[in-house]
Amino acid sequence: MFLSSVEPGPRVQRLESATGVSLQGHPPWGERIFEFILFGCALVTVGTSLGIVYTLISESWGFFSEVTLGQLLLDSQWTPLFFEQHFGIWPLVGGTILTSVVALAVGLPLGLLAAIFMSELASKRARKIAKPALEILAGIPSIVYGYFALVVVTPFLQSLIADLSGFNALSPGIVIGIMVTPMIASLSDDALRAVPQDLREACYGLGASKIPTILRVVVPAAQGGIAASVILAVSRAIGETMVVAIAAGQQPRLTLDPRVPVETMTAFIVQVSMGDTPTGTIEYQSIFVVAGVLFLMTLCMNLLSHRLTRPLGAGR
Numbered sequence: 001m002f003l004s005s006v007e008p009g010p011r012v013q014r015l016e017s018a019t020g021v022s023l024q025g026h027p028p029w030g031e032r033i034f035e036f037i038l039f040g041c042a043l044v045t046v047g048t049s050l051g052i053v054y055t056l057i058s059e060s061w062g063f064f065s066e067v068t069l070g071q072l073l074l075d076s077q078w079t080p081l082f083f084e085q086h087f088g089i090w091p092l093v094g095g096t097i098l099t100s101v102v103a104l105a106v107g108l109p110l111g112l113l114a115a116i117f118m119s120e121l122a123s124k125r126a127r128k129i130a131k132p133a134l135e136i137l138a139g140i141p142s143i144v145y146g147y148f149a150l151v152v153v154t155p156f157l158q159s160l161i162a163d164l165s166g167f168n169a170l171s172p173g174i175v176i177g178i179m180v181t182p183m184i185a186s187l188s189d190d191a192l193r194a195v196p197q198d199l200r201e202a203c204y205g206l207g208a209s210k211i212p213t214i215l216r217v218v219v220p221a222a223q224g225g226i227a228a229s230v231i232l233a234v235s236r237a238i239g240e241t242m243v244v245a246i247a248a249g250q251q252p253r254l255t256l257d258p259r260v261p262v263e264t265m266t267a268f269i270v271q272v273s274m275g276d277t278p279t280g281t282i283e284y285q286s287i288f289v290v291a292g293v294l295f296l297m298t299l300c301m302n303l304l305s306h307r308l309t310r311p312l313g314a315g316r
């Protein structure tokens with residue numbers, strides 16, 4: 001009570017005028033406006049997410065008035081644009097998972113090895129060169145990757161694999177793996193650099209060399225952050241559109257063979273959204289059902305990633 005009645009001294013007044021921060025418990029009007037702007041930005045993001053969910057649910061409602069959930073989950077064919085319509089979503093889910101698995105098989109070792117090199121082995125000069133080079137890969141438009149997969153990667157793979165189709169899951173999967181490599185490398189690099197230096201020094205003190213220290217101490221200690229980067233990369237691969245729309249084909253089939261054409265969920269959405277399908281029809285509403293399934297898959301991936309990164313953030 002006594003302290004609140006004391007007038008601020010000259011030093012306090014000069015500090016307040018220089019920093020714009022009130023030291024008497026009353027934030028200035030500029031700070032209040034800034035807080036209001038930040039609050040508005042947070043509301044915009046939440047409102048956008050709610051709007052997306054509402055759109056997916058409202059449009060999918062009409063679809064399920066004509067197609068049962070059993071038809072969606074138990075049928076093995078997806079032909080909503082044919083005369084004999086089938087609405088089994090598993091061929092689209094299978095094509096999406098197949099290309100994502102191929103992408104993960106390529107992106108995980110490349111990204112993790114790049115992260116280990118940048119965080120543990122590279123000099124400062126080499127790191128300054130390697131990190132921007134990886135970021136250049138992240139900045140290339142996905143449509144460029146798509147045509148690269150179609151006109152470069154696929155012909156090269158056909159020279160090695162005789163029965164590889166012109167449209168297939170292998171080529172776009174490899175290219176998507178290259179696309180997600182910068183994400184895995186950047187996030188894994190942050191996780192590796194967050195490992196305390198004391199663990200490395202303790203391992204060196206026990207007589208271990210650098211490589212065993214990295215593989216047996218540093219990488220296991222950063223496994224939460226590495227796993228989170230992998231899950232986010234998988235989410236990115238699942239949601240990739242242009243590469244699979246250009247190079248994977250548009251033949252929904254339930255297969256584990258990456259040499260044949262497949263269709264992913266995002267490619268189907270592109271196919272139906274070209275403008276030839278009338279609004280309000282069952283074919284048009286099917287894209288919102290597919291988008292809803294895709295939304296749930298990526299949401300689960302992001303929640304799992306957040307779950308894995310919480311111990312890493314708590315340890316900092």
